[in-house]
Amino acid sequence: MAKLHLRFVCQACGAVTPKWAGRCESCGEWNTIAEEPQGSGPLPAARPGARLALLPLAGEAEPPARLATGIAELDRVLGGGLVAASAVLVGGDPGIGKSTLLLQAAASLARGGESVLYVSGEEAADQIRLRARRLGLETAPLRLASAIDVRAIAATLESERPGLVVIDSIQTMWMEGVESAPGTVTQVRASAFELIRLAKSRGFCLILVGHVTKEGSLAGPRVLEHMVDAVLHFEGDRGHQFRILRGVKNRFGATDEIGVFEMTGQGLAEVPNPSALFLAERRGHVAGNAVFAGLEGTRPVLLEVQALLAANRSGGAPRRSVLGWDGARLSMLLAVLEARCGLALAGSDVFLNVAGGLRIVEPAADLAVAAALVSAATGQPAHAGTVYFGEIGLSGEVRQVPQAELRLKEAQKLGFERAVLPRRVARGSGGLLPAGLALEEIGHLSDLTREMGVK
Numbered sequence: 001m002a003k004l005h006l007r008f009v010c011q012a013c014g015a016v017t018p019k020w021a022g023r024c025e026s027c028g029e030w031n032t033i034a035e036e037p038q039g040s041g042p043l044p045a046a047r048p049g050a051r052l053a054l055l056p057l058a059g060e061a062e063p064p065a066r067l068a069t070g071i072a073e074l075d076r077v078l079g080g081g082l083v084a085a086s087a088v089l090v091g092g093d094p095g096i097g098k099s100t101l102l103l104q105a106a107a108s109l110a111r112g113g114e115s116v117l118y119v120s121g122e123e124a125a126d127q128i129r130l131r132a133r134r135l136g137l138e139t140a141p142l143r144l145a146s147a148i149d150v151r152a153i154a155a156t157l158e159s160e161r162p163g164l165v166v167i168d169s170i171q172t173m174w175m176e177g178v179e180s181a182p183g184t185v186t187q188v189r190a191s192a193f194e195l196i197r198l199a200k201s202r203g204f205c206l207i208l209v210g211h212v213t214k215e216g217s218l219a220g221p222r223v224l225e226h227m228v229d230a231v232l233h234f235e236g237d238r239g240h241q242f243r244i245l246r247g248v249k250n251r252f253g254a255t256d257e258i259g260v261f262e263m264t265g266q267g268l269a270e271v272p273n274p275s276a277l278f279l280a281e282r283r284g285h286v287a288g289n290a291v292f293a294g295l296e297g298t299r300p301v302l303l304e305v306q307a308l309l310a311a312n313r314s315g316g317a318p319r320r321s322v323l324g325w326d327g328a329r330l331s332m333l334l335a336v337l338e339a340r341c342g343l344a345l346a347g348s349d350v351f352l353n354v355a356g357g358l359r360i361v362e363p364a365a366d367l368a369v370a371a372a373l374v375s376a377a378t379g380q381p382a383h384a385g386t387v388y389f390g391e392i393g394l395s396g397e398v399r400q401v402p403q404a405e406l407r408l409k410e411a412q413k414l415g416f417e418r419a420v421l422p423r424r425v426a427r428g429s430g431g432l433l434p435a436g437l438a439l440e441e442i443g444h445l446s447d448l449t450r451e452m453g454v455k
Contacts, residue, residue: 079253092234121172284384324354
């Protein structure tokens with residue numbers, strides 16, 4: 001038998017250290033390092049005749065069959081629906097709507113004739129029934145269980161043979177024989193491995209709900225994200241009614257795909273046209289506002305970028321407050337506007353907000369943010385019927401971004417008349433750009449500032 005050795009593992013991030021310390025050097029958390037046993041020694045000899053079957057790269061492979069959840073926005077993020085024998089990890093802040101969405105999806109599949117089990121380690125069955133009654137799902141033939149013992153759950157799944165299993169949440173699961181408390185790295189890893197192994201061998205879809213840390217990343221060992229087939233993140237400010245489900249990893253579909261939902265009294269409602277909803281409360285002819293034609297996965301989305309400049313009267317360093325965008329990129333853009341375009345912004349407090357609660361991650365938003373900042377600095381409103389997109393370099397050049405035609409078609413569909421975009425995009429698009437939309441190609445940020453009255 002292999003000799004057991006002790007190692008020290010951070011229970012917040014899974015980092016392994018040679019000795020105990022009060023603070024983890026990888027994630028910075030305090031009092032999270034604990035001892036864990038580890039086997040050592042040579043691997044046992046393979047069974048006689050046990051060899052791998054080697055296959056050629058070329059071959060016929062059918063696309064995996066999909067199980068539609070009945071929620072189009074969720075199916076979009078998954079790549080068309082759930083895949084048999086797949087494992088999906090769903091994370092998000094407390095109260096963001098993870099359990100609500102999964103209960104709605106589970107009830108929809110149960111009504112469609114699928115055998116669905118919903119196992120909760122955080123709530124009693126009566127609590128889930130109360131939520132289902134509030135959402136109008138109490139008549140769905142969905143079976144519930146309140147348990148944390150993975151061995152008992154596995155024995156039930158062996159006999160029931162369901163089509164979908166929801167585990168809410170993986171941090172509450174407990175594996176007998178693992179000398180750690182629920183929620184620790186060892187327990188999460190062992191419980192997830194056993195459940196995923198069972199899903200792969202029995203062919204059912206498995207959805208794991210995961211907690212998040214205060215920084216917004218999934219709690220537990222990083223290996224958990226590598227074990228599953230798809231990782232979905234719920235985003236959104238609890239003060240807004242919008243919720244964004246973003247695909248971070250997907251072995252069966254595109255990543256960075258988003259689904260948009262609206263939180264209502266009857267649960268999460270799908271938003272098939274998020275651009276119209278994000279711009280519903282926009283007021284035209286207001287200084288400091290610009291519309292960005294963005295792209296989230298394969299979906300074009302129009303968003304309003306709002307900027308406000310205020311005099312710094314405190315005497316200290318000027319404030320840079322950002323919601324929905326990268327703060328470091330804002331600092332870079334302010335430096336480019338000052339160094340390349342002559343705008344004096346260094347002494348002003350700058351506030352930037354992406355209306356609606358969606359977080360923008362693509363650099364194509366640079367031009368829209370610059371337009372909002374220049375508009376706020378000059379007091380001249382940007383044209384209400386104009387959209388902006390383009391990446392800005394350190395010398396002030398406006399660089400091309402992908403999928404210009406999708407962005408422009410979305411703008412035209414919502415009634416916009418003009419688009420400011422990088423130069424040469426229209427000539428290189430093969431005539432796919434929509435007719436009737438005035439295009440203004442610019443090559444440098446100074447072209448934009450001159451148009452908005454900066455000399």
